[in-house]
């Protein structure tokens with residue numbers, strides 16, 4: 001297939017200072033949980049994106065000095081000569097496919113946890129450290145500190161060039177860099193030439209940009225990443241400050257990478273939709289002659305074209321769309337638009353990075369598995385035999401297994417009990433603002449539709465006897481799970497008294513349209529989305545809702561997806577009452593008894609409907625029946641039976657997709673149980689001298 005000429009404009013080369021990008025697809029800096037700890041994993045992941053057609057591939061933020069240390073998450077760094085060598089793995093992988101490699105040099109200032117380095121965090125003024133860090137404060141930098149910082153940044157630029165980067169950044173975005181600390185009037189309370197009016201607050205940024213330009217010379221392009229309006233209100237960096245900075249520094253960098261909203265720039269699809277940042281950054285191209293890039297979870301090529309044609313942007317920036325589909329540019333180039341695997345905006349990539357493990361992606365199960373498992377997002381080994389594969393259950397795990405096994409060339413039958421493919425996702429995506437999650441289903445069904453050897457049987461509930469009659473050699477059971485009705489979960493080890501009444505519902509019941517009468521009490525003992533999202537849905541339908549949760553906040557795990565504050569804001573705005581730190585003790589006819597988990601006084605709440613959001617139970621009946629009769633399996637010629645997805649263990653959607661993918665790759669493969677992947681570790685022989693003893 002060939003490219004639609006409408007998209008030609010996206011494939012025009014664009015000059016960035018001394019270098020030229022081959023097209024307009026620009027992977028903006030993004031962490032991925034690998035960083036300095038797993039440099040081979042990172043290099044392979046970035047290399048795959050270069051192969052997928054991105055013209056510019058950036059690192060995540062890259063620390064210039066141990067005083068800017070955000071461990072435990074592992075990001076890039078250029079602290080040592082060894083770091084130069086590990087970063088060179090990345091630039092080589094990127095250059096192999098004709099892309100430019102960029103390095104986002106930075107210092108997180110007062111956002112440095114310095115948990116590893118133990119150096120006192122520093123910034124323009126004294127500030128308390130965030131509550132999850134060691135209790136303490138960051139110190140105010142004096143002039144010697146400012147000189148040191150400039151020296152470290154210049155050294156970082158030199159090292160980046162040595163490592164082979166074509167572009168270096170000065171990172172002043174997301175409200176967590178030393179430059180945003182200085183720019184922000186609420187943080188910067190200095191009385192010297194680095195504090196006060198915007199010209200003074202921007203002084204350090206200007207100096208470092210000038211330093212960077214000087215060191216980079218004609219060897220390397222210089223970009224600035226800048227948040228033009230934090231939108232936090234109060235004394236944050238507002239639109240006026242942002243515009244003033246762009247006007248002041250307009251022609252100094254070779255490229256402007258701009259966004260709005262501080263860290264909200266990364267919010268998921270539940271809270272922000274494609275292109276939401278456009279109004280805030282639209283002015284930038286009118287103020288500078290340098291190329292401009294922004295972000296907005298762009299997956300639609302038509303929208304990309306209109307952004308270029310309207311003169312809003314020169315490059316289409318992407319973090320998550322490039323994670324969900326590293327081959328997005330190539331697919332547009334080859335006219336394969338319906339093969340694009342669109343990001344769903346779930347922020348699991350961000351969560352895993354925050355949890356200090358290599359980033360996983362719900363849509364792309366090969367993310368960060370390129371090196372350690374040798375997985376490629378677009379290639380999969382051909383089938384290992386002429387065996388046939390039966391997949392029972394057409395939810396996310398079943399769909400991914402059927403798709404991946406089909407891609408390997410197996411003959412596959414997918415049997416689904418209901419009329420619809422998608423399993424629990426179909427109902428889940430009806431919750432407010434979660435409809436984009438259906439992309440997980442739709443991409444897979446779209447791919448399967450093109451496969452001649454994958455047959456789908458709808459409304460086909462199979463028992464063990466049917467499976468044996470099928471006689472396919474490999475059987476994968478993806479029969480899913482459902483929410484428990486008895487209240488057993490994290491807080492309650494035995495059923496809650498009164499759970500067996502008709503007004504007690506589960507999320508499955510509510511999503512299937514069960515009758516609801518107000519007042520509603522949702523008992524939310526699940527740390528993720530369900531409780532809060534159900535409350536939103538019921539309020540939208542006119543109900544009066546209270547959430548009782550043993551956690552201090554609703555949906556506490558969304559801290560990692562950076563949505564926690566937004567969840568609380570939305571629940572508060574909707575007038576949903578929250579009874580935090582309470583367990584559900586018992587359920588009566590029209591009321592519930594709740595008990596504080598730290599001894600808070602017990603009390604009673606009115607409840608005409610009670611919804612129990614506690615834990616899920618796997619549907620293992622078919623699997624148990626099959627593996628419970630090995631002789632019958634053998635007689636039917638069945639060689640392997642495996643439970644996948646929620647049937648194996650209920651977990652996040654990303655794990656269902658990953659498990660389904662892994663199961664398809666494992667068909668007729670070696671037994672990898674003892675060592676499932678390559679381990680990246682520092683060799684025992686690595687023992688550099690103390691830095692002051694070098695030479």
Ligand SMILES: Cc1cc2nc3c(=O)[nH]c(=O)nc-3n(C[C@H](O)[C@H](O)[C@H](O)COP(=O)(O)O)c2cc1C
Pocket residue numbers: 028029030031032059060061104171173174225259265266295296297298317318319320321349350351353359
């Ligand atoms: C997993 C993840 C890690 C990120 N890490 C960084 C980072 O290190 N530096 C940075 O400037 N932005 C970082 N970002 C922000 C992105 O570069 C981007 O601005 C944001 O995700 C919006 O773009 P998108 O909608 O294309 O994802 C990160 C985003 C994600 C999702």
Ligand code: SF4
Pocket residue numbers: 320321323324342343344345346347348349350360361362363364
């Ligand atoms: S994990 Fe979710 S948000 Fe992140 S890239 Fe994948 S689909 Fe998008």
